[in-house]
Amino acid sequence: MKEQRILLSILLLGLLLAQSARVGYAQGPILSQSFPLSREGQGGSGLNAAPSTCSATAPYCTNNLLRNGGFETGNLAYWTIGWGQPIVWGVPGVYSARMAYYNNDHNVIYQSLTCPFAAADIRFRGWVEVYSVEESGRYDWLTLTVRSSGGFAYTLWAWNDLPIGIWTSQAFGYFPTGGLPPGETWQVIVEAQNDYSNPTTFSVDDLSLTFCCAEDHYEPNNDYSNAYSLVPGATYKVRMCPNGDEDWFRLPVVQGQLITADLYNLPEDFDMNLYSSPSRQLCPNLHGTFDEHCQVIADSTGEWRVRVSGAGGATSNSPALLRVQVTDLVLQPTSTPTLTRTPVTTPTPTATDQVRPTRTPTTTPNTRATGTLTPALSQRVFLPMIMK
Ligand SMILES: [Ca+2]
Ligand SMILES: [Ca+2]
Ligand SMILES: [Ca+2]
Ligand SMILES: [Ca+2]
Numbered sequence: 001m002k003e004q005r006i007l008l009s010i011l012l013l014g015l016l017l018a019q020s021a022r023v024g025y026a027q028g029p030i031l032s033q034s035f036p037l038s039r040e041g042q043g044g045s046g047l048n049a050a051p052s053t054c055s056a057t058a059p060y061c062t063n064n065l066l067r068n069g070g071f072e073t074g075n076l077a078y079w080t081i082g083w084g085q086p087i088v089w090g091v092p093g094v095y096s097a098r099m100a101y102y103n104n105d106h107n108v109i110y111q112s113l114t115c116p117f118a119a120a121d122i123r124f125r126g127w128v129e130v131y132s133v134e135e136s137g138r139y140d141w142l143t144l145t146v147r148s149s150g151g152f153a154y155t156l157w158a159w160n161d162l163p164i165g166i167w168t169s170q171a172f173g174y175f176p177t178g179g180l181p182p183g184e185t186w187q188v189i190v191e192a193q194n195d196y197s198n199p200t201t202f203s204v205d206d207l208s209l210t211f212c213c214a215e216d217h218y219e220p221n222n223d224y225s226n227a228y229s230l231v232p233g234a235t236y237k238v239r240m241c242p243n244g245d246e247d248w249f250r251l252p253v254v255q256g257q258l259i260t261a262d263l264y265n266l267p268e269d270f271d272m273n274l275y276s277s278p279s280r281q282l283c284p285n286l287h288g289t290f291d292e293h294c295q296v297i298a299d300s301t302g303e304w305r306v307r308v309s310g311a312g313g314a315t316s317n318s319p320a321l322l323r324v325q326v327t328d329l330v331l332q333p334t335s336t337p338t339l340t341r342t343p344v345t346t347p348t349p350t351a352t353d354q355v356r357p358t359r360t361p362t363t364t365p366n367t368r369a370t371g372t373l374t375p376a377l378s379q380r381v382f383l384p385m386i387m388k
Contacts, residue, residue, distance in 0.1 A: 059120065059212050059213045059214060059215045059216070060212065060213040060219070060241065060242055061123070061210045061211065061212040061213070062116065062210050062211050062212075062242070063210065064208040064209065064210055065113050065116075065209050065210065065211070066078075066111055066113065066188060066207050066208060066209045067111065067113075069206060069207040069208055069209075070095070070205060070206045070207075071088045071090075071095040071096055071097050071205060072092065072093070072095050073088075073095075074088055074092070074095055075088050076088055076097065076109060078111060079097075079109045079110065079111050080109065080110050080111065081107075081108070081109055082108030082109060082110055082189070082191075083106055083107060083108035083191075084100075084105060084106050084107035084108065085107065086098060086099050086100075086107040086108075086109055086192075089203075094205075095205075096127075096129070096203040096204060096205035097109065097190065097203065097204050097205070098201060098202070098203055099142055099190055099191070099192035099202045099203070099204055100140065100142065100192035100193060100194045100199075100200060100201065100202050101194070101199060101201050102194065102199055103194055103195070103196055103197055103198075103199050104194060104195070104196055105192070105193070105194045105199070106191075106192070106193050106194075107190075107191070107192050108189065108190070108191045108192075109189075109190050110187055110188060110189040110190070111187070111188050112185055112186065112187045113185070113186055113187075113209065114183060114184070114185055114186070115148075115180050115181065115182055115183065115184045115185075115186060115211055116182065116211060116242065116243060117182050117211070117213070117241055117242045117243050117315040118179055118180070118181060118182050118241060118268075118315040118316045118317045119179055119180040119182075119211035119212060119213065119241070119317070120175065120179045120180070120212055120213055120214035120215075120241075120317055121173055121174055121175040121176075121179075121180070121211070121212050122146070122173070122174050122180060122186070122209065122210070122211050122212075123171070123172075123173040123174075123208075123209070123210045123211075123212065124144070124146045124156075124171060124172055124173075124188070124207075124208065124209050125169060125170070125171040125206070125207070125208045126144045126156070126169075126170050126171070126190075126204055126205075126206065126207040126208070127167045127168065127169055127170070127204065127205045127206045127207075128142060128144075128158045128162065128167070128168050128170060128202060128203070128204055129165065129166065129167045129168070129202070129203040129204075129205075130158065130159075130160060130162040130163070130164060130165075130166075130168075130200060130201070130202060130203075131164055131165060131200070131201040132160040132161075132164065132198070132199070132200035132201070133198050133199065133200075134160040134161070134198040134200055135198060136161070137161070138159040138160060138161055139160055139195045139197075139198070139200075140159070140160040140192075140193065140194045140195055140198075140199070140200035140202075141157060141158065141159050141160070141192065141193055142157075142158045142159075142190070142191065142192040142193075142202040142204070143155050143156065143157055143158075143189075143190070143191045143192075144156040144158075144170055144188070144189075144190055144204070144207070145187075145188070145189040145190075145191070146172075146174075146186065146187070146188055146189075146209065147186070147187050147189070148180075148184050148185065148186050148187070149184050149185040149186075150180075150181065150184050152174065152176075154172060154174065156170040156171075156172065158170065158202065160198075160200040167205070178317060178318075179214065179317030179318075180211065180317075182315060186209065188207060188209055190204055190207070213239070213241035213242055213245075213315075214239055214241060214317050216239045216241070216247070217237075218236065218238075218247060218249070219247075221247050221248050221249065222245065222246050222247070222248065223246065223248060224248055224275065224278045224305055224307075226248065227248035227249050227250035227303075227305050227306075228247075228248065228249050228250065229249070229250050229251070230249040230250065230251050230306070230322075230324060231251075232251055232324055232325055232326040233323070233324075233325050234323070235321050235322070235323045236249070236321070236322045236323070237319035237320075237321060237322075238263070238270070238308045238319055238320045238321070238322045239316070239317075239319045239320075240268070240270060240308070240309070240310035240314060240315050240316055240320075241315045241316070241317070242315060243310070243313040243315055244310075244313050245309070245310060245315065246307055246308070246309045247307070247308045247309075248305055248306070248307050248308075249305065249306045249307075249308075249322070249324070250303045250304070250305050250306075251303065251304055251306070251324055251326065252302075252303055252304075253298045253300075253301065253302065253303070253304045253326060254298065254301050254328075255298050255299060255300055255301045256297065256298060256328075256329055257297070257298045257326050257327060257328055257329065258295065258296075258297050258298075258326070258327040258328075258329055259274060259294075259295065259296050259297070259298055259304065259324065259325075259326055260293075260294075260295045260324070260325045260326075260327070261274055261283075261292075261293070261294040261295070261306050261322070261323075261324045261325075262291065262292070262293055262294075262322070262323050262324075263291060263292040263293075263308060263320050263321070263322050264291040264292075264320065264321050264323075265319075265320055265321045266289040266290070266291065266292070266320045267289065267316040267317075267318045267319075267320065268289060268310060268311075268314040268315070268316045269287060269288055269289060269310070269311040269312070269314050270292065270308055270309065270310055270311065270314065270316075270320050271285040271292060271308070271309050271310075271311050272285070272292035272294060272306065272307065272308050272322070273285070273294065273306070273307050274294050274296060274304060274305070274306055275304065275305040275306075275307060276298070276299070276300055276302070276304055277300075281307075282294060282296055283296070285311070287311070297329065306322065306324055308320065308322060
């Protein structure tokens with residue numbers, strides 16, 4: 001009795017596919033894939049575990065930020081029921097949400113979350129299983145939609161003609177130019193509809209939404225001991241992601257050399273400091289996206305460090321640029337025949353360069369913060385190269 005509807009269904013399918021293709025923004029590539037795989041508890045491969053580790057080659061990605069995306073609470077906790085009476089069924093370990101079951105059944109659940117940082121991309125995956133007594137053709141459907149408050153939306157479709165009783169993975173990644181802004185609301189919507197006859201049961205499971213940082217070639221350089229060895233004079237792209245990221249760089253310095261570090265092209269308020277030791281931080285910071293600048297004369301020989309961090313956890317997809325230069329100072333002969341480069345004194349316990357300088361409220365944006373952090377410079381050393 002469905003023959004009459006076939007033509008109409010074909011037209012409808014065309015409309016739906018056109019809509020599906022249209023809802024994704026064209027501003028960045030969307031990588032979509034669909035392939036049958038086993039699910040958890042059925043020889044699956046631990047799909048609840050989204051990539052969560054940093055490495056030199058893989059960008060950082062969050063864990064799955066959907067709560068109860070696998071429905072292992074045994075209910076729809078953290079999900080909002082938008083329509084109908086979807087349920088969770090199964091047994092512990094393989095619970096799933098049953099979306100649509102009867103004829104004319106229409107079920108909707110959704111969950112919202114916030115993009116936690118300036119992300120390079122978002123990745124979604126979900127699993128669908130179908131049991132259907134439908135005839136040949138597409139009459140009953142389930143959609144997995146991901147959309148943002150910024151206007152992005154993308155929908156994956158599953159139909160009653162999927163292989164019966166086989167869990168199928170539906171996934172896509174969205175990599176817009178310029179990345180994804182922090183704080184944007186993202187929503188995952190699961191919707192299913194059965195038509196008036198021959199019901200189809202759609203089950204969904206292991207829904208996963210993750211955000212990933214842009215690739216940072218110098219990671220992991222997140223602390224003093226894992227600082228990346230930089231070449232003085234070269235320019236480095238520094239990316240702050242995820243929240244709380246710190247990027248450390250190291251360079252060999254000889255006592256008496258002039259170190260000039262610049263962080264510029266700041267997309268957000270990033271801070272930069274020099275370290276002569278793990279506990280000795282040099283140079284003040286500026287608020288806002290003003291360039292960070294630090295110039296000191298090394299009072300010790302060794303591997304100094306440069307740390308870049310996001311003020312208040314600031315992150316960005318676009319990089320700041322870091323350049324550190326090391327210059328040999330030229331001593332000018334004077335009438336004092338015994339002049340030598342005076343050993344730099346060890347900072348006193350109260351030296352202000354041992355602590356992060358406090359920003360004074362009177363610091364105006366256009367002036368570099370004044371600090372008293374110049375290392376003890378011998379008053380007998382001349383600096384013909386600094387002041388040019
Ligand atoms: Ca499950
Ligand atoms: Ca049906
Ligand atoms: Ca980084
Ligand atoms: Ca700053």
